[in-house]
Amino acid sequence: MPVPLLTFKVIDKVYQNGTVALQGVNLIVQPGEFISLVGPSGCGKSTVLRLVAGLGTPTGGLMNWHGPNNQRNLAFVFQDPALMPWANVVENVYLPLKLKGQPLRSVRERIQAAINTVDLCGCEKSYPRQLSGGMKMRVSIARALVTTPQILLMDEPFGALDEMTRSRLNSDLLHLWEKKHWTVLFVTHNIYEAVYLSTRVIVMAAHPGRVVANIPIEAAYPRTDSFRTSSQFNYYCREIMAALSEVEGVGVS
């Protein structure tokens, strides 16, 4: 077995008001995996991402990064692309590097490469108001990629988009992942999206937040549109629905 990137060993997270957001969560993340977390509202999906990002600490258990000096190099993509409205695409993608004090001239190539990766070549000078919802999300992904993260944390990134745009961005994201093979932790309420994208789906339950199933999606990549209508796809969707229906508070959309 390769050395994991990150491990959660029996992780608990109890917030100050007493909410048990996570109880006894075990998770091993291998480099290059695309893991989706699905489950009803309040089962602790975002809490897992926040702990990985270092935005809070577990109240029990052990979380280990296996990189040098326990270092983490990660990037977050949220549902809201949160672009600076007064800044163009290049300036928005530059932001994380600017915050690290890197002069623009020294990172221009990296910025351009990230913009090319998300197929926004030609839009460098555009402002957010001139871009569609899907294009704004691509800028947000480019801004995450420009830091070359070891792990990309995505919290319902496509939840606010219409079904067509979501489906196209799912395919685009998968193409990017196949090219670059980053490690992705992806939160979604949508089991079809989870099955289409992931190497593995973690099903969670609420009250307390916990893992109830760990389902490897053993379908070959590249995953084309025909995968979405295949019997294999339906099989995995049914398996996840069955795991969800065994727990209370099922709320998938």
Ligand SMILES: Nc1ncnc2c1ncn2[C@@H]1O[C@H](COP(=O)(O)OP(=O)(O)OP(=O)(O)O)[C@@H](O)[C@H]1O
């Ligand atoms: N800062 C906080 N303080 C107190 N309770 C919190 C805090 N953040 C989250 N919670 C609670 O912890 C539980 C897990 O929340 P979390 O946001 O991780 O769930 P989730 O599965 O991502 O939910 P959703 O799908 O609705 O976004 C919920 O009951 C939530 O109300």
